[in-house]
Amino acid sequence: MSSLKGFSIACVQRLPNYLSYLKIKRYQGIENISTVTMANDLNLTQILVKKDLQQVSSIEGKPNVGFCVKRLIKDIESFLGFDNTKDAVLVGAGKLGSVLLSYKGFEKYGLNIVAAFDNNPDIIGAESGGIKVFDIAKLPNLVRRMSIHIGIITVPKQSAQSICDIMTDAGIRAIWNFAPIVLNVPDNAVVHNEDLAASLAVLSKKLKEVLD
Amino acid sequence: MSSLKGFSIACVQRLPNYLSYLKIKRYQGIENISTVTMANDLNLTQILVKKDLQQVSSIEGKPNVGFCVKRLIKDIESFLGFDNTKDAVLVGAGKLGSVLLSYKGFEKYGLNIVAAFDNNPDIIGAESGGIKVFDIAKLPNLVRRMSIHIGIITVPKQSAQSICDIMTDAGIRAIWNFAPIVLNVPDNAVVHNEDLAASLAVLSKKLKEVLD
Numbered sequence: 001m002s003s004l005k006g007f008s009i010a011c012v013q014r015l016p017n018y019l020s021y022l023k024i025k026r027y028q029g030i031e032n033i034s035t036v037t038m039a040n041d042l043n044l045t046q047i048l049v050k051k052d053l054q055q056v057s058s059i060e061g062k063p064n065v066g067f068c069v070k071r072l073i074k075d076i077e078s079f080l081g082f083d084n085t086k087d088a089v090l091v092g093a094g095k096l097g098s099v100l101l102s103y104k105g106f107e108k109y110g111l112n113i114v115a116a117f118d119n120n121p122d123i124i125g126a127e128s129g130g131i132k133v134f135d136i137a138k139l140p141n142l143v144r145r146m147s148i149h150i151g152i153i154t155v156p157k158q159s160a161q162s163i164c165d166i167m168t169d170a171g172i173r174a175i176w177n178f179a180p181i182v183l184n185v186p187d188n189a190v191v192h193n194e195d196l197a198a199s200l201a202v203l204s205k206k207l208k209e210v211l212d
Numbered sequence: 213m214s215s216l217k218g219f220s221i222a223c224v225q226r227l228p229n230y231l232s233y234l235k236i237k238r239y240q241g242i243e244n245i246s247t248v249t250m251a252n253d254l255n256l257t258q259i260l261v262k263k264d265l266q267q268v269s270s271i272e273g274k275p276n277v278g279f280c281v282k283r284l285i286k287d288i289e290s291f292l293g294f295d296n297t298k299d300a301v302l303v304g305a306g307k308l309g310s311v312l313l314s315y316k317g318f319e320k321y322g323l324n325i326v327a328a329f330d331n332n333p334d335i336i337g338a339e340s341g342g343i344k345v346f347d348i349a350k351l352p353n354l355v356r357r358m359s360i361h362i363g364i365i366t367v368p369k370q371s372a373q374s375i376c377d378i379m380t381d382a383g384i385r386a387i388w389n390f391a392p393i394v395l396n397v398p399d400n401a402v403v404h405n406e407d408l409a410a411s412l413a414v415l416s417k418k419l420k421e422v423l424d
Contacts, residue, residue, distance in 0.1 A: 013410035081420040109412045174419035190418040198225035200321045206402040207386035208293040
């Protein structure tokens, strides 16, 4: 899948980058910014920056003035749904899970991990990154009670589909999957795969090109 | 960037998936496979599978027989450079670094992490995932001596650019960057960013669409 209802995934992936950049500018007291400056600072072409911004914001850049930084931030956040903080649960509090539970950067993207789950008695009851780890059996109840829509899967691939089923049965609508496996979800749910093998394929192909 | 000299990044990202699927089929003794079967099993459309395979392989699928599984595997591996194992170094043997050092799946994609580096005296000299952690000062010498082309960066974002500079000065040509920052590299090197914020943006946007 390379597009989201007409928006290119590559554009959506660049938006958090624009967002952190614009927030620094706002913090520095800069009110307006040109696409030339943005493109230079972010190592992108001006045409690309212009096209991306036109997709997510209706404001027009003024000649010699540029875009209003505050409005751009607001428009990008609302386009991505970052302005509306969403609760999430994570299943699999092992090594990779702990890295994500300790990562403090998610909140600025509107993601709040409220609880973690595991089936390992040695981990259940402990805290990881300040987040409590519960028995996986407790997931459906908590997800339903708190109307949680996002589930993060960091279990080994053998267990990933069954965890995915438990999640979607409980009402989870968006799954962020770190297990190296293709998951089947109902039509009313979506999956985004964090796929190291896919990344490695891109890197390997790029390296092949620079070495050739 | 959404293409690699004419190949779509999305296609390159799907190839490891085809590869593991085809290897299972080969293991099961299946000699030929149709794009219909592949598409069904992998939750993709037949048109997409056909297009992807045409990009990377010159073999033709025979009507009612399909593609030769062995040849497809060979062609995909050679297209991605997976048939030629490449050594890599990793800098930043903290939490995230340890996850990658312990991950046993890279070898099948032709990546062999030979050494890790850190500047923390508590970690230097230890082993992580069976890989020795050295003082960062030793990186240039080891990289030059072993002609290593791939560097993995798992340090905090404040240190990422300086590590990147050390790597490229030493001859690294491809950087797999896990730090949330845009890196500047010389023209003869490439970067691939593993960007959780970008993933989260895609997930958040998809969720917004299914909930709307």
